[in-house]
Amino acid sequence: MSSKANRTTPLGLRISAIAGLLFLHLPLALIFLYAFTTEEKSFEFPPPGLTTKWFGVAWTSRPDIWPPLYLSLQVAAIATVLALIFGTLAAAALSRARFFGRETISLLFVLPIALPGIITGIALRSAFDIMSIPFSVWTIILGHATFCIVVVYNNAVARFRRLNGNLVEASMDLGANSFQTFRHVILPQIGTALLAGGMLAFALSFDEVIVTTFTAGQQTTLPIWMLSELIRPRQRPVTNVVAVFVFIVTLLPILAAYYLTREGEHTGGSSK
């Protein structure tokens, strides 16, 4: 590659990169399109006509949507709070000290995401079986919090690593004890990372289906509702309306998390 080629992008590379990105994004556009189609029995393309009536139908005449939605929101909110507490504790502990077994423990904290979800799901289910724990909201939350902890942990541990150790020492030097230092120096420094981790955890939980099918029993979360609609469809465009809603509910926290961690690079770093 000549130094000139370094400035201008080779055409083939540019085309394949853009084609790859289109491959990633165009399918999602179809979800939106089919929410407006007039055809409800098949996925005919192009749609024979366009209508906005399905949004009204989803809102008023499909009561089966609402309980799953509430359940998903409830599970995601509680799982996120638990993940924030436990994930932050783990990140703080593992970034502040070196001790025997530290590497093993940090591997342990990424395992729930590294192993396929089905393993987490069936493992929890067989544990519930053995201990005769009946399915409830809390069994779903337990499963979700397990992988949400990992998300918060990953975000927090990266920020803790960037946190300039001198800032903590400076705070103690100026008379602040551990709690005051946490409140006035550490928390403002890691706050955006925690918020970002919490949002990602919320998005992940709100959308999770693989582990949930094993821990939900007869309960229906929104993704499980969607899954059953995919397998046994009725009023297909309504499923699209819900899919659009789910897409937006997960996308907004992701964008916010991205924005927060980007900002964090400016405020979280030390003086240059």
Place this chain on the structure above:
Amino acid sequence: MSFMSPAVRFQNVSRRFGSVRAVDNVSLDIEPGEFFALLGPSGSGKTTCLRLIAGFEQPDEGHIEIFGETADGVPPYRRNVNTVFQDYALFPHMTVGENVAYGLMIKGVGKAEREAKAKSALAMVKLAGYESRRTAQLSGGQRQRVALARALVNGPKVLLLDEPLGALDLKLREQMQEELKSLQTSLGITFVFVTHDQGEALSMANRVAIFNEGKIVQVGTPSDVYERPTSRFVADFVGSSNVLPPEFAAAHGGHAAWTSLRPEKIQIASQNALVPAACAHAKGIVTAISYQGAVTRITVATEKLALIASTPAGTDVRKGDSVSLIWPKSAMVAMGEGA
């Protein structure tokens, strides 16, 4: 609190990191009101000593007292000692004013009072009106002043400075040296600062402790350690020096000991120049000339060893010239140890 107690006292203090003795059996008294320098190469233990005074480290052996009170087991936030960090460690999420007022806020000083105190502390370091700036908007020199104000506003009994001028460019460094000195004189607080720059230590400090491999090798006033180094290490590290072997020193009117001879004490003269009675001399050939701005360093190979002389710039000596080196016998300082 006794009137006689030193500001900081190290009694046989050791601090180990794993198998490394970062600080090895150090005993030291720093007197109230002193401007004291801890000087040494990197890894010599000087910064660990500073961190021991601040309370970030605790000694494995020995005791530290601050104004006669034991500091054993006392956390940093209960020591009336403040630190100016090498990278300044300004809180990036606070304004300049909030940074300076931080210690007062922690102590529970009311908002109006701490703002007024922060304001006057900033004025003291010539940053009046910078209260609401973000720290990211400041230059390196300004950050350093903020760090200084943030420490001083708490009225510490001892101010610790870790390589305070290390990150500044030459011009600013010289200016800050002057300001720190006059600040210390007017406040009368004990300043302890760490540096690896011998010029900085000599020009600013009342007394200097020189560190090597975790131990203090010499303590004294700047002129003590410069004029009368007690070891080859000090002679080499503080300024540069010709180290004369015992037999050479004895043959030239000194003691039969390892001896330090500063390059600027040596004059270069023509081969047949007269040698005054109080002086020693050696003949040799110029092997290298190095122009260094204000001075020129000339290396002369004598029969036994090469000596370096430094003369004011503008010498007319050339490489290969035969010259005579002349120096006062009193300039030869015998050192205690050979190593």
Place this chain on the structure above:
Amino acid sequence: MTTAVAERQRGIGGAISDLFFARPQLVTFLLLTPPLLWIGVVYIGSLFALLLQSFYSLDDFSGLVVHEFTLSTYAQLFEASNAQIILRTVTMAALVTVASAIIAFPIAYYAARYARGWTKALFYLAVMMPLWSSYLVKVYAWKLILAKEGIITWFANELHLRWLLDGILALPVVGGPSLSFSYLGTFLVFVYIWLPYMILPTQAALERVPANFIEASADLGADPRQTFRTVIFPLALPGIVAGSIFTFSLTLGDYIIPQIVGNSRLMIGQAVYTLQGTAGNIPLAAAFTVVPMLIMAVYLWMAKRMGAFDVL
């Protein structure tokens, strides 16, 4: 005049803080215990419970689980129908991994070496968004695309390429009645869903290749092809391997995608799901999950030796 050492802080916060300062290990212990109990006991405990189940067996007559140690359940894995499920899944995972690596590379390379400023942020977001956005919605999107009456068929008709599509669907093994009921369809959806997991580590590895390596290679007379083969690819390989951990592992364990887009032949995930659900054969389901765990353990061990963990 104030004293040099302030008196002990009053209040419970100060007292606890003093204790923490004197015993830093105590703080680590207090911080670590709750999350470690969660992950170490709840999660790892469940995994062991699962492992334990795989050593039990199902009584064929009563349909009840016999709580006695046996390896007979593992032996069932080697029966022809079960071994085929495993082979089918591993083959699919391998193909998906290779295809993802090929599609991911240009995107990662472009993002790492040519994108600057806002284009770089755009590329990053363009990969992060599909990565994090709803899994089910993405799968659903492909159901729409691959449906018999869907957009692909329409395009084939418009471009007069219907013969090509029909030809592909007529192929043995990969074909089927329509794309959404074929291995080809399952494969496409897997590649789509896991692609971002391949792009990010590959890009991270490429970011670490200093530009002057490439210039040095060109300077030493290598043409672009040689530079790619001898410099860029070997340095990007740890990233590709790191990405393949995800694409491989996630394909091995997925049971939703082949259920929604695919034919009736099972993959490991589906087998596990049906065995533990309707069949109630938890021991065999557990034994099946040990397969991806073992494969991934070997895979991770090899990846670690190749230095893939440094780019994660």
